[in-house]
Amino acid sequence: MTSLHSSPGGRRPLIGCTTYRKQVGQLNVVGVNAPYTQAIIAAGGIPVLVPLCLDEAAWRQVFDRVDGLLLPGGGDIDYWRYSKELQAELRGIDQERDELELALTQTAVTEQKPFLAICRGHQVFNVAMGGTLWQDVQSQMPGADKHDFRTPYPRNHIAHQVEIEPDSKIAHYWPGRSAAVNSIHHQGVRDLAPGLVVTARSEDGLIEGIEAPDHPFAIGVQWHPEAMYQDDRAMLALFEGLVNVSANGSK
Ligand code: MN
Numbered sequence: 001m002t003s004l005h006s007s008p009g010g011r012r013p014l015i016g017c018t019t020y021r022k023q024v025g026q027l028n029v030v031g032v033n034a035p036y037t038q039a040i041i042a043a044g045g046i047p048v049l050v051p052l053c054l055d056e057a058a059w060r061q062v063f064d065r066v067d068g069l070l071l072p073g074g075g076d077i078d079y080w081r082y083s084k085e086l087q088a089e090l091r092g093i094d095q096e097r098d099e100l101e102l103a104l105t106q107t108a109v110t111e112q113k114p115f116l117a118i119c120r121g122h123q124v125f126n127v128a129m130g131g132t133l134w135q136d137v138q139s140q141m142p143g144a145d146k147h148d149f150r151t152p153y154p155r156n157h158i159a160h161q162v163e164i165e166p167d168s169k170i171a172h173y174w175p176g177r178s179a180a181v182n183s184i185h186h187q188g189v190r191d192l193a194p195g196l197v198v199t200a201r202s203e204d205g206l207i208e209g210i211e212a213p214d215h216p217f218a219i220g221v222q223w224h225p226e227a228m229y230q231d232d233r234a235m236l237a238l239f240e241g242l243v244n245v246s247a248n249g250s251k
Contacts, residue, residue: 015045018101018121020074020093021052022197035226036072036118042229043210044245045246050104052096059100060199063107068114068217068246071101072119073224076187078136084129088136091186102128114217114249116242119185122220126210129248131193135188145204147183155227159183162208162223168199169211170219173237180232181208181223188222 009242017036022029030051035045047070050062063069075092079085081102086231101121105128109114124134134140137147149159158180171178179200189207192198200209200221212218225235 001020001130011247012084013045013067013243014048014051014065015040015068015070015243015246016062016104017047017070017072018050018097018104019052020072020092022096023115028224032072033241035225036070039226039229039239040070040216042236045239045243048098052094052100056103059104061111063104066113067249068242069104070242071105071115071124073119073184075120076135077103077120077123077127077133082132083135086135088139090135094199097114098124100230103192103246104136106128109215109218111211112241112249114245115219116238117220118218118226119222119224122210122222123187123189124190125218126193126196128249128250129196129212131189131196132191134188134190134206137188138186138231141188141190141204141206143204144206145202147202147206148186149190152244155182155184155224156231160202160204162202164209165197168197168209169213169217170199170209170221170238173234173241175234180235182228184227216249217242223230231239 019030019032040047076090078093098213101124137144149157162179164174196210198207199211202208206223225238229235
């Protein structure tokens with residue numbers, strides 16, 4: 001198999017990466033935390049940011065032109081998308097982002113477009129397919145360990161282990177049965193969506209990896225590989241998997 005890295009003049013897969021919105025002083029910024037884009041580039045792909053505010057006809061055109069998608073981390077999905085009841089304090093709700101990412105994910109599943117879903121993205125993946133979330137893992141899930149290692153912890157802080165399911169797609173990109181991962185989340189997958197499978201769990205039993213088994217690459221991880229790939233080569237392999245499968249699908 002030809003390495004993407006060895007053919008700088010060759011066509012490199014375009015990976016559409018969804019974005020957040022943030023008010024910074026007078027500026028209304030749409031963007032993404034740079035390590036996501038750097039990890040895609042390090043894996044041989046070209047990140048293409050997908051801004052909010054696109055109507056369906058517009059995001060559909062972006063979807064058709066990119067070879068794969070990356071759904072990054074971010075604020076909480078609003079509770080009504082998966083539950084009747086608000087049960088915990090939610091953070092960083094953005095209806096427009098929920099709308100766009102849920103629609104993109106459903107389309108990517110239906111049309112077999114490769115995607116990697118990270119943290120919030122992993123939760124979006126589950127909700128898009130009909131699953132539910134713990135609105136706050138710490139206060140709702142019995143026996144939960146601490147998962148919310150925000151500042152002052154560095155983003156590559158090793159928080160806990162996950163056990164990888166050996167018969168899963170993610171296991172193809174992982175050297176062992178377990179992984180030491182970071183953990184920067186207060187929500188988590190509660191009821192798994194129909195048709196998805198669990199591929200990784202933390203020691204307290206929380207679902208930390210999911211995938212669609214009949215899909216070339218539909219993988220969700222609760223941890224943040226983009227903040228760890230410089231320390232741990234296996235984390236980059238997830239992005240390389242996304243880029244390589246995206247390249248194959250686009251020929
Ligand atoms: Mn965790």
